[in-house]
Amino acid sequence: MKRFTYALIVAGLILLVGAVLAQDDDDVANLSFVVLKDYSGKPIRNASVVMHAVSKKGKQGRGDLELKADADGKCNFDGLPYGKLRVQVLAPGFQTFGQDYDIDKPNMVITVRLKRPQEQFSIYTDKQNDTKDDKKDDKSQTPPDSNSKPK
Numbered sequence: 001m002k003r004f005t006y007a008l009i010v011a012g013l014i015l016l017v018g019a020v021l022a023q024d025d026d027d028v029a030n031l032s033f034v035v036l037k038d039y040s041g042k043p044i045r046n047a048s049v050v051m052h053a054v055s056k057k058g059k060q061g062r063g064d065l066e067l068k069a070d071a072d073g074k075c076n077f078d079g080l081p082y083g084k085l086r087v088q089v090l091a092p093g094f095q096t097f098g099q100d101y102d103i104d105k106p107n108m109v110i111t112v113r114l115k116r117p118q119e120q121f122s123i124y125t126d127k128q129n130d131t132k133d134d135k136k137d138d139k140s141q142t143p144p145d146s147n148s149k150p151k
Contacts, residue, residue, distance in 0.1 A: 043073025054084035
């Protein structure tokens with residue numbers, strides 16, 4: 001009985017080692033991310049790095065994986081299959097970063113520099129201010145209505 005148990009354990013180990021050796025290590029990559037502030041180069045703690053698989057047609061897959069940057073702005077993922085990958089990086093107080101990458105090397109380091117939000121301009125704001133100024137000018141140029149009574 002003991003010999004049978006040992007034989008099963010040895011057979012299981014042989015199958016496990018065979019499966020590990022049969023796995024092609026060239027088809028997976030080890031990704032490392034570094035998230036930095038654009039203006040100072042300092043790391044951003046707790047930045048979210050979201051990875052989406054992208055099909056050959058450019059469509060984003062349903063499954064995604066989210067990593068959190070450590071105190072040094074670093075995070076990594078081992079065993080990612082080769083192919084297209086869409087990376088989004090989010091951090092409070094910074095612009096969202098997004099870019100597609102071709103994963104084709106066993107080890108890759110992706111450095112992301114996040115920018116501060118920029119002031120937004122609107123054509124509507126300018127027109128509203130212009131119309132207010134025009135209304136003030138129009139009131140000063142039009143004579144008072146003869147039907148109105150002074151108070």
